[in-house]
Amino acid sequence: MKDLGDKVASGAAWMMGLRTFQRFMGLISTVILARILVPEDFGLVAMAFALYALVEMIGAFGLDLALIRDQKAERHHYDTAWTIKLIYQSLGALALILAAPHAAAFFDDGRVEAIVYAFAAISFLHGFENIGIVAFRKELTFRKEFLFGFGKKASAVVVTIAMAFYLQSYWALVLGSLTSAIVGLSLSYGMHPFRPRLSLSGWRDLIGFSAWITFNNAAMYGQGRGPDWIVGRLEGAAGLGAYRVASDIAKLPSSELYAPIMRAVFPGFAKVSHDLPRLRRGYLLAQGMVTLLTVPAALGMVGVAAPLIWLLLGENWLVTIPLIQVLAILGATRILHGNRFSLFMALNKPYWVGIFVLADVLITLPLMGYLLWAGYGLEVAVWSKVIASTLLLPFGVMLVSHFLQMQSKDFFAVVWRPVAASLAMLGVLLGTSNALPELTSSAAGAIHLLALVPVGVATYAIGLVALWFATGCPPGAEARALEMANERGLLRSRWAFPLRFLLTKTSAPRSSQTAEKKDSP
Incomplete structure (x- = not known):
């Protein structure tokens, strides 16, 4: 058990290091690219990526999680997972090719069609990636997982920046993503000796695990990428580009503090999920700590958004300042939601995660679409996300209070200060x-x-x-x-x-x- 604990702790450190590296490289890339490209360039790629992400979400069956969960998984299970992924990604690539002209028509921009074709190639390449790399996580060899992620991210950033200087075009962003897919495919076979074969013999053991994962992924896609379709359609590439960059920057301070805490909290909840008094104390303490550290980071972004954009992105991106401020407020409200999701997973009630996210989507998207259609502008429309998050918060608190057999005031007692x-x-x-x-x-x-x-x-x-x-x-x-x-x-x-x-x-x-x-x- 001590050896297992050491491996888990070491793995957590490697994964936190990978996340920090990816976020840092992403921020550096955004700062440099924002000085070369314009919001419209980011918006065009975001339009195509919204369709690509939809295809990827549908195929996120959680097969890797099923292999990690099943300690007795055999060779034919790995072959089956690889075969299912290869078939789906190939069909997904074909679907993207067929949908490309329609996506361009939907967004009323012919340039989107060629970008979708490029993402179809990326989808096809992902299908061939070696399933053997799942063993990095299953066997707790997170150092290799770190190196794999490092190679993909570093190559993408280098190529994207180089192509941006050379092409002065949105194609730099596309070529960076294509490079990441090619490098990932190469590394997957270079770093692990497993060589997959075509087989579907183990499909029954794998598919049954993925039902709730697929549901939750679909809801989260609607929450994360649903607005892209509305903003891209009604505000065009420039509006969507400003929205995506603002979203990435607004959530940066809170998410970088929040995510590592949640990684530590979930195993703790799971460990004492059978002991209600200890779970209740742990939940309240964790929620208090998360709020204490991350809410000031989120609201602080509201106060420093203007000078931060002037310093990092420059005059061409001033339109993102009010968007960042609203989305930073959204981040503060979601912090009060997030610890609840870890609790639901620990209590083996994962469906509540998807239900709450779906409710958020059903409030946000119609309201955002109406506000943009009525001409209120993007700055007002993004408030729909804050409204949805705020409306759902008390219902979540009541549900947690029910599961933990406590009063709602116990929750607010640890967060109000x-x-x-x-x-x-x-x-x-x-x-x-x-x-x-x-x-x-x-x-x-x-x-x-x-x-x-x-x-x-x-x-x-x-x-x-x-x-x-x-x-x-x-x-x-x-x-x-x-x-x-x-x-x-x-x-x-x-x-x-x-x-x-x-x-x-x-x-x-x-x-x-x-x-x-x-x-x-």
Whole structure:
């Protein structure tokens, strides 16, 4: 068990490293490309990608997860998974070819047709990828998984940037994706000795596992890519390009903090899912910690969006500023949803994940389509996503309260202080920003950020500590964060004396806090 724990911990570190690398390279790529290309270029590729992602979603049967889950999977299971994927990806490529002219007609832009043909080639190449690389995760050899992902991402970024300088066209983005597919295919056979064969003998053992995975994937496609169809149709390539780039930037700070925490939380929930009191304590503590760390990051993006865009992307992308601000607010609301999804999976109720996402889609897409059709503009239309997320939040809280046999006020008790402190921080950021010189250049953007970031951090920290102290220093996320900082020696300096004092004022005795910590996942 110790050896298994070491492998899991090591694997988590490799996967976090891969995610960080991919996000960093993606950000660098976006910053460089935004200086060369225009929003319309990104929008054209996003139009074609919306259709490609639909085909990929339909074929996301979860066969790799089925192989990982079945510790007794044999050679014919791997061959079957590869054969099913090859057949589907080939049919998917054919479907893309047939649908390309219709996609161009739907978006009213003939350039989309050729891009879809390129994505058809990418889909076909993916079908031949060696299924043997699933063993990297199954056997916990995450170092190879890291190298595989590293090779694909690095090659795509290098080719995309090089082609952008050379072609000055959206084709740079397409060629980068095609390069990633070719490199991935080559690495899959170069890094693993397994050589798949055509076979369907094990299909019964694999397909049954994928029903809820397919349902959840379909709902998440509607949530993530559904707006692309509406925005692309009604706002054109430039509008869709601005929306996609704004979405990627808006969720960056919260998602990079949120995702690693969720990776650690889910196994903890699963471990104590049979013990309701421990699961309840663990859920509330985890939700408090997630809110404490990620909500200020999300709302902070609202306050620094303008100087950030001036600094990173330049004058051609100022249209994304209000979009980023609205989508950052969306990220803050979804943070209060996400921990619930880990709980549903741990309780073996995965269908609730898809149900909530589908409800979000059914509210968002019609409302967004109406607002754009009525001429309210993209800046107003993206509020439909915030409205849907906010409307569904109380229903999710009530459902969690039912499953954990607690009151809804227990949930709000662990999140209201970080949310209140974050809102106060946002108010200070907006006021400070208005007092600074007008933004007219990248240099001014850098100066604004140097002023705003420290002000935001200090305001949030002071506000959070003040609210915690005013409510009697209750045990929870704030107390646990101070304990962790103290255990790592971060409270030894003179300036940290007030925090050490607050740690001693926690309402629960030290011994009971320790016991609670041991009982929590």
